[in-house]
Amino acid sequence: MEGTPLGDGPTINTIAERAGVSIASVSRVLNGLPTRRETERKVLAAAEELGYVRNAVARSLKSRRTHQVAFAMADIGNPAYLAMLREIQPVLKAAGYRLVLHSTDAVVADEIDVLHSLGERYVDGLIMSPLRVTDAHLESLAAARTPVVVIGSVPEGTRADNVRADSRTGVRLAVDHLHALGRRRIAMVNGPLDTVPGAARGAAYREALEELGLPYDDDLVQIGDFYRAEGARAVAELLARVPDVDALMCANDLIALGALDVLRASGRRVPDDVAVVGMDDTDLAAASWPSLTSVSLGSAERGKAAAELLLQRLRGDDSAPRLVTVPPRLVVRASTAGNRADGPYDRKEGGV
Amino acid sequence: MEGTPLGDGPTINTIAERAGVSIASVSRVLNGLPTRRETERKVLAAAEELGYVRNAVARSLKSRRTHQVAFAMADIGNPAYLAMLREIQPVLKAAGYRLVLHSTDAVVADEIDVLHSLGERYVDGLIMSPLRVTDAHLESLAAARTPVVVIGSVPEGTRADNVRADSRTGVRLAVDHLHALGRRRIAMVNGPLDTVPGAARGAAYREALEELGLPYDDDLVQIGDFYRAEGARAVAELLARVPDVDALMCANDLIALGALDVLRASGRRVPDDVAVVGMDDTDLAAASWPSLTSVSLGSAERGKAAAELLLQRLRGDDSAPRLVTVPPRLVVRASTAGNRADGPYDRKEGGV
Known part of the structure; x- marks a missing residue:
């Protein structure tokens, strides 16, 4: 040269x-x-x-290198993916890569499109976070000539690095915490059971009760959807059926915010009368009042791990696909523990 | 062919x-x-x-086309920029463009880097949202051979389309609202005056009082920073000095959340004793309790307008640079209006 x-x-x-x-x-x-x-x-x-x-x-x-990496997120409005993005971007930037952002709205055809378009060589690698992994995903992954890291669960033998959360252990941590506080009528307010998180979290709740020797009671399970209004509606129904419930395990933070609305309106004190736990530990958890105890599934950590795995591939590592599981963490705030500190004061919000 | x-x-x-x-x-x-x-x-x-x-x-x-467009945001952790991103991405996607995402951490050198790198022709256009526009920005903008849309204020004559917020009118809407509710001891809790939003919002508060015929009182102005803990500290100082304050105009939502913390701790009822208004109308405003009245500066609308302006350029429009100003909107919630509806129940938060 x-x-x-x-x-x-x-x-x-x-x-x-x-x-x-x-x-x-x-x-x-x-x-x-x-x-x-x-x-x-x-x-x-x-x-x-x-x-x-x-x-x-x-x-x-x-x-033959583009110095670009793509991140295909299922939903650009979902704080969990934004938390991933916030970690992925700086890791890639520090390594000299530009980030191309796709939002697929969790539409399988869009996700397959992204995988196919890898053939155009517009990026050197891809991080994707599909809500579900279908056979079509697996076929496209097998065909990809570009390294791909999947945030989510893939079947064994898939040709992609894989970063997972562990919502099962997360629910377990929360139910154990409520039990340790003396709660015995612990209800589960869940999203639809035909979604991956709904099914996993519902099963984990049942297991957690079992391991604690608490009876499983159908009356204590209420199915709604993963939004605040639906959470509120579900909790109102639950309270009408089992007014003596003393703790709510909510399948995400929005459901838990809906629960706080209804508990407040019904004159119940949180946590004195009913303790409430959310899931995902979004920024909303620390902003609510009382601030919300929530299970962090490590969105930020998963984003970071995925970016680091991909960088290793881009540096030439061609060892067998790897699986990284990010452990959950229970972030205890006022909705279960009374006058605890109100969560971190850490998120910048400059006006623009 | x-x-x-x-x-x-x-x-x-x-x-x-x-x-x-x-x-x-x-x-x-x-x-x-x-x-x-x-x-x-x-x-x-x-x-x-x-x-x-x-x-x-x-x-x-x-x-000679890349079918990529870049968005350079000042801070990937700031909900206002994320709100822009959520609107920019689908508009570009629908038009067949990929989005390349830069986060510059509001470092001027990084922003200039992004402008210079347009010379590499890795994108067909750029949307940028700098905290401040320096002479170096203007020089690079003048040299750019690729269309650029700036979200923020640029001097007249700058060779770029420009989308602006109007925080002055926004503060005016909020102060008018507090005045209409009968409040007369309206304090301003601001961020540093050497930042663009701090200076603009401080001046707008003073003007708004003047137009209402209320006296300006230095004692009613407290300077902190645009974070929750600093907001809480500032409000604690303010209350010690002027315990009879009956309304707080906070320069952003995080300051307002800090204000709610301190008012609650001091036994003051919101809004009965003290009404509170935030600014930026982030997701946190609807999640807090009481839910927070906040001035929306139209982050989402600004993102959308910027994307649409850029698409017009990419379709060949070479008319003179345009200026779009997005009007602010006051979103009234419980922190000023008591038992009003608690804001929209609309943000999806599926677990992953």
């Missing part, structure tokens, strides 16, 4: 001289290989001064 | 025949021009069957 003329203009030699860096460094930069930021700056400044115009397209044709 | 051989493989003619579409349609798809989704699908399926492999790089070399 040394001395290769760049059109009629400057050569690698003249750029290296002007930039005060090695010829190898110039070559690395112009071929789009990872380089120290400072070196890159010098080389690009010198190249610009000498009239060499970089062209991302030509560069990527040559190196 | 008709009949141009694609390497040794299929021709546009054979692809058109297989796909059952016109030759012009095949040409459009293979050149990456906007096409109906269904047509694109048919053409790509036929091309794949015939062994023609699309290559984004080769395609974009030819058409």
Whole structure:
């Protein structure tokens, strides 16, 4: 490569001289290989001064690398995915990758589209977070020539790295906590059972009771949907049927916020009369009053782990697919523990 | 173009025949021009069957278009920018563009980097939302050969479309509302005055009082920072100095959440003793208790307007730069109006 003329203009030699860096460094930069930021700056400044115009397209044709990574999230409005995004973006940026963002609205055809489009080589790798993994996903994953990391559960043998949450243990932590506080009439307010989280969380609740030696009672289970209004409606029905309930295990934070609304309206004190636990530990949990005890399923940690796994692949690691499970964490706040600290005061909200 | 051989493989003619579409349609798809989704699908399926492999790089070399648009947000953790992102992404997706996401952490050098990198032609256009627009921004904007839309204020004569909020009118709406409720000791809890929002909101508060014929009183102004803990600290100081305050105009929602914490701890009822207004109308406003009256500065609407302006440019509109100002909206909730509805129950939060 040394001395290769760049059109009629400057050569690698003249750029290296002007930039005060090695010829190898110039070559690395112009071929789009990872380089120290400072070196890159010098080389690009010198190249610009000498009239060499970089062209991302030509560069990527040559190196076959795009320095882009895609993140396909199921729902751009869902705080859990945004928490992943907030961690994925800086990890990729630090490694010199641009982030291409897809929102698939959890439509399987859109997700398959994203996988197919990897054939266009517009990115070097993909992180995806589908709500469900179908056979069509698996076929497309098997065909992909680009590294893919899936946040969610994939069947054993799938050709993709995999980062998982553990909602089962999460529910267990919450029910154990309520039990340790002396609660014995612990109800479950869940989303639809034909969704992956609904089914998993419902089963985990049943198991948790069993391990604690508490009886499972159908009357203590109320199915609604994963939204605040539906959560409120479900809790109102539950209270009408079993007024002596002393704890609510809610399948997500929005359901729990709906529960707080109804408990307040019915004159019940939280946590004195009824303790409430949410799930996902969104920003809303700390903002509510009383602030909400919630099970964190580690969205941020999962995003970070996925980005790091992908970077390893992009650096050439071609070992067998890996599985990382991020352990859940119970974040205890006032809705179960009375006058505890009100959660972290940490989220910036500058006006714009 | 008709009949141009694609390497040794299929021709546009054979692809058109297989796909059952016109030759012009095949040409459009293979050149990456906007096409109906269904047509694109048919053409790509036929091309794949015939062994023609699309290559984004080769395609974009030819058409000089990348079908990517970048959004450079100041802070990926800030709900106001996320609200923009949630609107920008679907508008671009519907028009066939991929979104490249940058987070600049409001570092000017990073923002300039993004503007400079437009020279690499990795995107067809850019939406950026800087906290401040410096001379360096303006120089880079003037040099950009790619359309740029700025969300924020730019000096007149800047070569970029511009989408603005109107926090001045927003503060005015809030102070008028508090005044109409009979409040006369209306305090302002602000962020630092050397930030753009701090300065603008402080000045707007003063103006609003003036127009209502209320005296401006230094004692009623407390400067903290745009975070919950700092908001709480500021309100505690304010209450110690002016215990008879009957309304708080807070410069953002986090400050207002801090205010609610302190008012509750001091035994003051909201809104009976003290009414509270926030700003930005984040998801947190509806989640808090009492739910928070807040000034929406139209983050979502600004994102949408920016995406639509950019699409017009990408379709070839080269008229003079445009300015769109999104009007603010006061969203009245329980923190000023007592038992009003508790805000929209609308945000999905599926577990994953």
